[in-house]
Amino acid sequence: MAELTLTPNLDRPDDFYAALIATHDGLSDDESAALNARLILILANQIGDTEVLAAALQTAAKAPEEVTA
Amino acid sequence: MIHDRYQLAFKLYPYERSADQDAETPVRHPVVIMGGGPIGVATALDLGLQGIPVVVLDDHEGIGMGSRAICFAKRCLEIADRYGCGQPMLDKGVVWNLGKVFHDDRKVFEFNLLPEQGHKFPAFINLQQPYFERFLVERVREAQAAGAPIELRGKNRVDSVITHDDHVTLEITTPDGPYTIEADWLIGCDGASSPLRGMMGLDFEGRVFEDSFLIADIKMMNDDFPTERWFWFEPYFKSGASTLLHKQPDGVWRVDFQIGWDVDRKKELQEENVRARLDAMLGDVEYEIVWTSIYTFQCRRMKQFRHGRVLFAGDAAHQVSPFGARGANSGMQDVDNLGWKLGLVIEGRAPESLLDSYNAERVHGADENILNSTRSTDFITPKSKVSHMFRNAVLDLAEQYEFARPLVNSGRLSVPCVYDGGPLNGPDALRGGPTRTRVGSPCPDAPLGEGFLLDHLGGAFTLLTIDAEAPDALEESGVPITRLALSASDDASGGLAERYLGMATSGVYLVRPDQHVAARWDSFDETATRAALRRAIGLE
Numbered sequence: 288m289a290e291l292t293l294t295p296n297l298d299r300p301d302d303f304y305a306a307l308i309a310t311h312d313g314l315s316d317d318e319s320a321a322l323n324a325r326l327i328l329i330l331a332n333q334i335g336d337t338e339v340l341a342a343a344l345q346t347a348a349k350a351p352e353e354v355t356a
Numbered sequence: 357m358i359h360d361r362y363q364l365a366f367k368l369y370p371y372e373r374s375a376d377q378d379a380e381t382p383v384r385h386p387v388v389i390m391g392g393g394p395i396g397v398a399t400a401l402d403l404g405l406q407g408i409p410v411v412v413l414d415d416h417e418g419i420g421m422g423s424r425a426i427c428f429a430k431r432c433l434e435i436a437d438r439y440g441c442g443q444p445m446l447d448k449g450v451v452w453n454l455g456k457v458f459h460d461d462r463k464v465f466e467f468n469l470l471p472e473q474g475h476k477f478p479a480f481i482n483l484q485q486p487y488f489e490r491f492l493v494e495r496v497r498e499a500q501a502a503g504a505p506i507e508l509r510g511k512n513r514v515d516s517v518i519t520h521d522d523h524v525t526l527e528i529t530t531p532d533g534p535y536t537i538e539a540d541w542l543i544g545c546d547g548a549s550s551p552l553r554g555m556m557g558l559d560f561e562g563r564v565f566e567d568s569f570l571i572a573d574i575k576m577m578n579d580d581f582p583t584e585r586w587f588w589f590e591p592y593f594k595s596g597a598s599t600l601l602h603k604q605p606d607g608v609w610r611v612d613f614q615i616g617w618d619v620d621r622k623k624e625l626q627e628e629n630v631r632a633r634l635d636a637m638l639g640d641v642e643y644e645i646v647w648t649s650i651y652t653f654q655c656r657r658m659k660q661f662r663h664g665r666v667l668f669a670g671d672a673a674h675q676v677s678p679f680g681a682r683g684a685n686s687g688m689q690d691v692d693n694l695g696w697k698l699g700l701v702i703e704g705r706a707p708e709s710l711l712d713s714y715n716a717e718r719v720h721g722a723d724e725n726i727l728n729s730t731r732s733t734d735f736i737t738p739k740s741k742v743s744h745m746f747r748n749a750v751l752d753l754a755e756q757y758e759f760a761r762p763l764v765n766s767g768r769l770s771v772p773c774v775y776d777g778g779p780l781n782g783p784d785a786l787r788g789g790p791t792r793t794r795v796g797s798p799c800p801d802a803p804l805g806e807g808f809l810l811d812h813l814g815g816a817f818t819l820l821t822i823d824a825e826a827p828d829a830l831e832e833s834g835v836p837i838t839r840l841a842l843s844a845s846d847d848a849s850g851g852l853a854e855r856y857l858g859m860a861t862s863g864v865y866l867v868r869p870d871q872h873v874a875a876r877w878d879s880f881d882e883t884a885t886r887a888a889l890r891r892a893i894g895l896e
């Protein structure tokens with residue numbers, strides 16, 4: 288059974304982060320939110336495993352403080 | 357007239373009248389350097405120690421006061437050491453390894469630079485830039501006494517240049533009025549706002565970051581803060597959108613507050629306003645303010661660092677944000693790269709086109725630095741709501757989950773540049789050789805007897821052999837190659853073998869005068885070595 292990976296796994300973290308932010312360039316807040324939703328669905332499909340996804344959902348839901356944006 | 361644009365920390369090269377000012381016709385010099393900041397003075401040292409006459413012109417009489425660079429990286433110190441002034445920097449500097457990252461009132465995580473054993477220099481030292489520059493100038497004085505043909509001319513302001521195919525004419529203003537000199541080669545080390553670039557009508561394009569930072573250097577009365585780098589995102593004490601605290605020598609601490617774009621500089625710099633920010637942060641601590649200033653920055657570079665007989669180095673050629681300490685550290689790598697090439701060209705042993713490889717290699721270095729410092733800046737000062745939200749999500753997750761920590765970017769600290777794919781690179785033919793010593797890399801240090809490997813490399817081409825046979829000396833196209841014959845057993849700690857052999861049992865490295873690997877094999881092959889040398893000096 289697969290487990291949720293919470294240790295570093297990105298090949299090139301800085302490249303990924305820069306690309307992620309750049310994908311949002313010039314979008315309105317609503318457009319960004321929609322993009323994020325699409326992205327989550329794409330990544331979820333890539334993961335596939337129901338248990339891993341459930342663990343990811345739980346982990347995200349109990350993030351330390353309210354996200355202040 | 358010639359007025360100071362800034363106050364001096366050390367007056368080290370007072371104006372003296374030069375014989376050139378009384379010459380009937382302009383005197384021609386092999387090399388003139390415009391700008392006596394760290395990069396100009398280091399370039400003069402590199403060339404002067406090769407015996408090449410060089411004149412440095414600076415419009416001040418010494419080193420500017422105030423806070424700029426504090427973090428000097430291993431590679432930068434190794435370069436300074438090659439010029440003979442690494443040790444005083446190390447002696448004066450503060451060595452640090454631990455960094456802590458906070459968000460609001462919570463510690464997100466801490467990192468340790470975990471220095472590898474067996475290096476002469478640590479990963480970083482903190483040292484006020486005026487000291488760094490002073491040690492360079494003191495080394496110039498020592499080299500001059502030993503006969504190095506270096507001249508530092510204070511209060512010599514370059515006001516205009518005319519470029520020709522084979523030289524440059526410079527108009528200079530001094531307290532005694534103007535004079536003219538000529539230079540076979542002119543090196544522009546005149547800083548980020550480079551008047552030389554302006555005179556030549558050259559570009560300097562990139563991104564402006566709309567944020568200001570307030571620096572306060574303070575002396576703490578009771579000095580029990582640890583020697584660590586502390587960085588806050590959105591600190592609870594609200595003195596800035598981000599804040600950095602870092603120790604310097606002489607019991608001085610650098611505090612750097614991000615204070616926003618539209619600020620009233622004069623008001624922000626009033627002592628009571630600076631103290632209000634500091635008090636909120638430090639609580640009940642007594643301190644004395646040593647220096648305050650506000651800076652903004654851009655990330656940009658010139659398209660080309662070589663324009664015929666004019667070469668640009670340091671901030672004049674490229675400018676980065678301070679996050680990552682990549683300014684002076686990369687400028688020193690420019691010097692390291694340019695010095696030997698210009699030396700060979702002036703001595704007629706390499707074609708002028710070798711200098712185009714300076715452009716190629718250091719533009720590559722500048723791009724790497726700009727990329728890293730831009731990314732750090734984007735993380736520290738997010739410019740859109742969504743980017744701010746992702747940034748804070750990373751910080752929130754990083755507090756608990758290791759996976760998010762590599763994404764936290766409070767500055768990717770300067771690492772040496774590897775000239776992957778560089779035009780001078782020869783064969784990388786050491787089977788099983790470590791990646792870190794691949795062709796194009798700067799040689800990593802290793803223990804050797806009582807000293808270190810890098811003490812024996814640099815200044816000329818070296819054939820480093822480890823458990824391999826080769827002739828002790830070789831000459832190709834008038835350029836000597838000297839062998840440094842080592843055995844893996846010379847370093848009992850195993851560092852030499854680990855860094856230079858990897859899975860291999862023997863290795864032969866052709867090392868450039870700037871300590872970068874030009875080619876490597878598992879055994880000596882004369883034809884291949886000669887070809888690699890020709891390539892490394894721009895002949896093939």
Ligand SMILES: Cc1cc2nc3c(=O)[nH]c(=O)nc-3n(C[C@H](O)[C@H](O)[C@H](O)COP(=O)(O)OP(=O)(O)OC[C@H]3O[C@@H](n4cnc5c(N)ncnc54)[C@H](O)[C@@H]3O)c2cc1C
Pocket residue numbers: 390391392393394395396413414415416423424425426427428485512513514515545546547548551571651669670671672678681682683684685686687
């Ligand atoms: C807040 C801050 C923090 C920084 N922190 C770091 C750090 O931690 N690590 C790091 O590596 N770098 C850091 N830097 C960058 C570092 O300060 C610069 O990269 C470095 O000073 C560049 O040196 P330089 O010799 O190229 O230019 P400069 O130091 O700007 O020197 C240029 C010289 O040219 C002279 N000049 C100008 N015009 C003329 C003229 N017409 N005629 C004659 N002379 C002239 C000037 O007087 C000056 O002496 C920081 C910078 C800032 C602002």
